[in-house]
Amino acid sequence: MGKRTYSTSDLSRKSGNIIADALRSPVTITQRNKPRLVILNIEDYQRLKAKADPRKAGTLGTMPEDLLLEIEHAVETFAKDDRADG
Structure with missing residues (x-):
């Protein structure tokens, strides 16, 4: 049909x-x-x-505060490890 x-x-x-x-x-x-x-x-x-x-697009401004802090911590840790290796 x-x-x-x-x-x-x-x-x-x-x-x-x-x-x-x-x-x-x-x-x-x-x-x-x-x-x-x-x-x-x-x-x-x-x-x-x-x-x-279920994924949604957003901006840093719409991101939940706890997730933003988690990402900032991960970036800082990565940058610190990268400086130690170089």
Whole structure:
């Protein structure tokens, strides 16, 4: 069964059909002929969430204080060891 596509205006007129289709396979909702949303069953959603990469990008400013201190200590230790070797 192929992926079904509905427009945003279909949401109010065909919500029952959209839900029934989404229980079987993901449904794309378009707005002005551009894909905008995907509706999928909870099992598919949970499977995607479980596969998601938990890593986050951040900056030194957003890093937790204890982690920043740990990194600073590691850098200082590395630099001290490097000076001792050289």
